[in-house]
Amino acid sequence: MNEGRRRTVVVVAAAGLLAATGATYSAMAARRDDPGPRAATLDLGRGGQLMYRAGSGRVASAPLAAPASAPALGARSCARFYAANGTGACLATQAGPVPGTSMTVLDRSMREVGKVKLAGVPNRARVSPSGRMVSWTVFVRGDAYNETGFSTWTGILDTRTGYTVVNMEQIPLFKDGRRYRSPDVNYWGVTFAADDNRFYASMSSKGRTYLVQGDYGAWEAKVLRENLECPSLSPDGRRLAFKKRVSADPARPWRLYVLDLATMRETALAETASVDDQAAWLDDRTVMYALPRQGGGSDVWSVPADGSGTPSRLVPGASSPVAVR
Amino acid sequence: MYIADAAALAPHRPRVPRAVPANVLALGAVSLVTDVSSEMVTAVLPMYLVLGLGLSPLQFGMLDGLYFGVTAFVRLAAGHAADRGRRHKLVAGIGYGLSAVCKLGLLAAGGAVGALGAVVAADRTGKGLRTAPRDALISLSAAPDAQGRAFGVHRAMDTAGAFLGPLAAFAVLWSTAGAYDAVFVVSFCVAALGVLLLVLYVKDHRGPAQHRAAVSLRAALRLLGDPAVRRVCVVAVALGLVTVGDAFVYLLLQRRLGMAPGYFPLLPLGTAGVYLLLAVPLGRVADRTGRYATFLAGHLALAGACALLLTPWSGALLLVPVLVLHGAFYAATDGVLMAVAAPLFPEGLRSSGLALVQTGQATARMFASVLFGAAWTLWGARPGLAVMTCGLLAGIAAAWTLAPSRKGKA
Numbered sequence: 018m019n020e021g022r023r024r025t026v027v028v029v030a031a032a033g034l035l036a037a038t039g040a041t042y043s044a045m046a047a048r049r050d051d052p053g054p055r056a057a058t059l060d061l062g063r064g065g066q067l068m069y070r071a072g073s074g075r076v077a078s079a080p081l082a083a084p085a086s087a088p089a090l091g092a093r094s095c096a097r098f099y100a101a102n103g104t105g106a107c108l109a110t111q112a113g114p115v116p117g118t119s120m121t122v123l124d125r126s127m128r129e130v131g132k133v134k135l136a137g138v139p140n141r142a143r144v145s146p147s148g149r150m151v152s153w154t155v156f157v158r159g160d161a162y163n164e165t166g167f168s169t170w171t172g173i174l175d176t177r178t179g180y181t182v183v184n185m186e187q188i189p190l191f192k193d194g195r196r197y198r199s200p201d202v203n204y205w206g207v208t209f210a211a212d213d214n215r216f217y218a219s220m221s222s223k224g225r226t227y228l229v230q231g232d233y234g235a236w237e238a239k240v241l242r243e244n245l246e247c248p249s250l251s252p253d254g255r256r257l258a259f260k261k262r263v264s265a266d267p268a269r270p271w272r273l274y275v276l277d278l279a280t281m282r283e284t285a286l287a288e289t290a291s292v293d294d295q296a297a298w299l300d301d302r303t304v305m306y307a308l309p310r311q312g313g314g315s316d317v318w319s320v321p322a323d324g325s326g327t328p329s330r331l332v333p334g335a336s337s338p339v340a341v342r
Numbered sequence: 343m344y345i346a347d348a349a350a351l352a353p354h355r356p357r358v359p360r361a362v363p364a365n366v367l368a369l370g371a372v373s374l375v376t377d378v379s380s381e382m383v384t385a386v387l388p389m390y391l392v393l394g395l396g397l398s399p400l401q402f403g404m405l406d407g408l409y410f411g412v413t414a415f416v417r418l419a420a421g422h423a424a425d426r427g428r429r430h431k432l433v434a435g436i437g438y439g440l441s442a443v444c445k446l447g448l449l450a451a452g453g454a455v456g457a458l459g460a461v462v463a464a465d466r467t468g469k470g471l472r473t474a475p476r477d478a479l480i481s482l483s484a485a486p487d488a489q490g491r492a493f494g495v496h497r498a499m500d501t502a503g504a505f506l507g508p509l510a511a512f513a514v515l516w517s518t519a520g521a522y523d524a525v526f527v528v529s530f531c532v533a534a535l536g537v538l539l540l541v542l543y544v545k546d547h548r549g550p551a552q553h554r555a556a557v558s559l560r561a562a563l564r565l566l567g568d569p570a571v572r573r574v575c576v577v578a579v580a581l582g583l584v585t586v587g588d589a590f591v592y593l594l595l596q597r598r599l600g601m602a603p604g605y606f607p608l609l610p611l612g613t614a615g616v617y618l619l620l621a622v623p624l625g626r627v628a629d630r631t632g633r634y635a636t637f638l639a640g641h642l643a644l645a646g647a648c649a650l651l652l653t654p655w656s657g658a659l660l661l662v663p664v665l666v667l668h669g670a671f672y673a674a675t676d677g678v679l680m681a682v683a684a685p686l687f688p689e690g691l692r693s694s695g696l697a698l699v700q701t702g703q704a705t706a707r708m709f710a711s712v713l714f715g716a717a718w719t720l721w722g723a724r725p726g727l728a729v730m731t732c733g734l735l736a737g738i739a740a741a742w743t744l745a746p747s748r749k750g751k752a
Contacts, residue, residue: 024542027538028535035534039531039532043518046518047519140392199719200722200723313394313452313453
């Protein structure tokens with residue numbers, strides 16, 4: 018066998034071996050992620066359940082009274098999930114030859130009633146208390162001042178009219194009474210009030226983050242306060258749970274706080290781990306949020322909303338919690 | 343016999359297009375396969391870190407952004423090491439091998455941010471190690487009058503790999519119902535094949551023995567004393583400082599077109615497609631009509647794309663020409679700059695020399711991104727772009743006056 022022949026044989030054999038390795042591993046991985054139990058039928062309109070995204074990505078439901086009990090696992094997979102009053106919001110990525118990200122609006126039996134095609138990494142999903150307004154945030158790479166930065170695209174869908182804003186960054190914004198214009202404005206983490214018109218969101222510009230209050234009907238927003246991210250309105254509509262930047266250390270930059278909207282006083286919660294989530298309210302006295310755990314995945318934790326007590330683990334291997342009352 | 347006779351009879355080289363050197367094709371194949379592997383990971387890494395591991399995008403930005411300095415230093419050191427030992431293949435091979443192992447490192451790191459950072463840094467180091475020795479090997483393997491074409495062929499193959507990588511990654515994700523670890527394992531297998539191709543098919547260019555003293559850091563820095571070298575470095579850095587970064591071009595396009603977010607990731611593919619198609623033809627044009635002029639014309643194409651973004655045009659009338667000009671910019675500058683610079687360096691210092699030019703250009707472009715970002719924030723997108731475009735045109739004009747004599751065809 019001459020030199021060239023031998024090389025060809027070595028390369029073909031090695032390529033075959035490597036292809037077999039990759040294929041075998043992929044086949045094993047595919048089987049490992051096979052959904053275990055048969056999909057249950059979930060009902061977004063039934064009260065008294067805690068819904069969340071299970072570790073497999075599928076939406077799950079457990080009784081509010083026993084959140085850590087074995088859940089009913091639905092068929093639908095989401096990266097971020099939220100629901101209110103019979104409307105579901107499922108922010109998901111689709112694998113495929115041309116991958117995509119989409120926000121799917123769900124009816125009470127988790128059937129698709131609307132879909133917005135997006136791009137980027139799913140980040141936040143919310144539904145207004147009435148179930149009418151659906152909002153979301155995705156992170157888009159490269160859409161920023163430097164190649165490595167992320168920027169956000171936040172959208173709002175009105176399920177009554179079907180009107181959809183895919184990127185709200187053009188909303189007229191006022192700061193200290195004056196119109197604020199800057200091309201680097203980014204919004205994320207929208208939360209709607211019960212009137213389906215007033216909303217809160219976080220905004221960043223020139224390296225600072227702010228809480229803005231928006232008026233959906235008038236389509237304008239104003240800056241309320243600095244250093245507040247991912248607001249989440251309490252069920253009674255009087256307080257915002259949010260994450261506050263407390264450290265320059267990128268490993269643990271945030272802490273959970275609650276802001277009283279009447280007094281504008283903020284209270285640090287007992288959770289000392291850095292929380293990167295838009296918190297949700299378990300009830301008027303308790304907030305819940307996801308924390309990553311060692312080795313991947315995350316758990317849902319809860320902590321009293323008045324700064325007292327200690328955090329406790331609510332559901333292991335879960336994220337995107339929502340209390341359906 | 344015939345060849346000798348023909349050479350004796352013909353005073354000029356025959357105009358028959360010669361085959362692309364086997365070594366260039368081999369290096370192209372290695373780059374193609376390696377780019378499939380690395381772009382597989384690049385395509386899924388943000389999703390994996392944020393959705394799979396629950397890291398915040400902020401942490402990802404930190405992971406991604408901190409290693410520029412490392413890469414620059416490693417590139418210079420690797421160029422020097424390759425020249426000193428006259429072992430381009432070995433140094434490049436270590437770079438390819440390191441990046442391959444890093445694919446498995448991603449699996450091993452799991453959710454530990456520190457370990458992930460180390461793996462990403464090691465991957466960057468691998469890329470820094472291999473670039474200059476690889477380009478030196480390409481230039482040493484091609485005839486002096488066919489440098490442009492050789493780099494064009496290599497870059498076209500490289501870009502083809504970058505094109506296929508994301509498709510491969512999404513195919514794996516699709517067939518495994520979203521198993522990121524399977525993407526990393528397949529990516530490792532592909533990278534391992536790339537290393538094997540390098541080992542088996544790429545020939546090192548040992549060249550005549552150099553005096554050890556001749557290949558010193560000081561000798562590498564003394565290269566800058568040569569007016570021709572200095573000119574190329576100054577021009578590459580100066581034009582790099584007024585180069586509008588890719589992210590800005592896509593962002594401006596997206597805003598001007600009011601493009602739905604779902605299509606945003608397709609913009610870079612448009613540029614890459616044009617780059618892929620034009621890399622070889624423009625490399626040949628560069629060989630024939632002058633590489634330096636082609637390099638400047640490439641920047642003119644970028645200035646054209648920026649100027650189009652300043653017009654009130656919209657729709658396909660804006661999208662198509664901007665992406666074509668942007669792709670042409672890459673095809674006429676990326677490999678062509680190497681073809682301009684490589685013949686200026688003695689064989690024994692080629693890796694060091696190319697590393698110097700690449701690092702200078704990359705550093706300048708990074709500063710340009712920061713500067714343009716600041717201009718954008720200060721004055722807004724359009725004025726910022728107008729200033730940058732004027733700067734680019736002024737830079738091209740100034741570089742034109744420094745052009746080497748046509749006879750030199752440098």
